Amino acid sequence: MIDQYADRWALVTGASSGLGAEFARLLAARGMHLVLAARRRERLDELAEELHTRHGTICDVVSVDLSERDAPAKLAEEIARRERTIELLVNNAGFAVVADIAGTDRDAVLQMLRVNVAALTELTYLFLPEMMGRGHGAIINMSSVAGFQPVAYMGAYAAAKTYVLHFSEALWAEARDAGVTVMALCPGVTKTEFFDVAGVSGWLKKQRSHSPGWVVRKALKALEKKRQYTVPGVWNYLRSLIIRIATRRRVVRETLKYFRPRRKSDEGPTAAKPENEQSQPVG
Numbered sequence: 001m002i003d004q005y006a007d008r009w010a011l012v013t014g015a016s017s018g019l020g021a022e023f024a025r026l027l028a029a030r031g032m033h034l035v036l037a038a039r040r041r042e043r044l045d046e047l048a049e050e051l052h053t054r055h056g057t058i059c060d061v062v063s064v065d066l067s068e069r070d071a072p073a074k075l076a077e078e079i080a081r082r083e084r085t086i087e088l089l090v091n092n093a094g095f096a097v098v099a100d101i102a103g104t105d106r107d108a109v110l111q112m113l114r115v116n117v118a119a120l121t122e123l124t125y126l127f128l129p130e131m132m133g134r135g136h137g138a139i140i141n142m143s144s145v146a147g148f149q150p151v152a153y154m155g156a157y158a159a160a161k162t163y164v165l166h167f168s169e170a171l172w173a174e175a176r177d178a179g180v181t182v183m184a185l186c187p188g189v190t191k192t193e194f195f196d197v198a199g200v201s202g203w204l205k206k207q208r209s210h211s212p213g214w215v216v217r218k219a220l221k222a223l224e225k226k227r228q229y230t231v232p233g234v235w236n237y238l239r240s241l242i243i244r245i246a247t248r249r250r251v252v253r254e255t256l257k258y259f260r261p262r263r264k265s266d267e268g269p270t271a272a273k274p275e276n277e278q279s280q281p282v283g
Helices: 017-027 041-054 071-080 106-135 155-178 214-226 234-245 248-257
Strands: 009-013 033-038 059-063 086-091 138-140 180-185
Touching: 009 017, 009 106, 017 033, 017 041, 017 086, 017 214, 033 041, 033 155, 041 059, 041 086, 071 106, 071 180, 086 106, 106 138, 106 155, 138 155, 138 214, 155 180
Parallel strands: 009 033, 009 086, 033 059, 086 138, 138 180
Antiparallel strands: none
């Protein structure tokens, strides 16, 4: 499926690092041209130059902060102005907030929801009808294995990923007969900047993890099979099933041990630094 995208256009949000950058690299290797969107323009420019040098890929770079309410519409308008027809949308941008209740930055949580939920939803509805009208295209929405359960100390993040999972599956059912695949990608722990950004530095070293390239390859393979969702990794997939068997009380209480924030003297619990280029979900 993906091979037929050669010389067509993909939009990748959160493309400046992590899974977003890996999506850009692998799609460019398969012949796609790219609209790279994120806040960090310098990183996007470096990535665009790399992809053009290696693959001859045409890259449009758009610096955008998807936490701003009008950002998705402006991004779509810029793409239309450049006369790019998006064949594949990768809604990768996002970040997490990790803190206990007393230490939670409400503004940061709301900003996270605007990126992880509102912007993803708006971009999906901006491009999906056009794809269905053409009879081909695909959307990958970034969820997480965290989307299968509540997670203490990052409740809003896990709930947002549940939304993305259910939203994507529903649209998959609606769009499939029109020749369009909408898929939720639900990775587990991935070796990226995600945990440092989320305020839990060092946590990654204690966990099993996958490389961004491996996760993206699994995602593209699942997309070729027109899956409505995919959980890369056998252990991650088994966890997503076990959660359905255990009691909800047991599941959420087990998460208490994972992300309990550390206090720094009198500064209170750590919380995430918003960084909307990151969307590497946690387990």
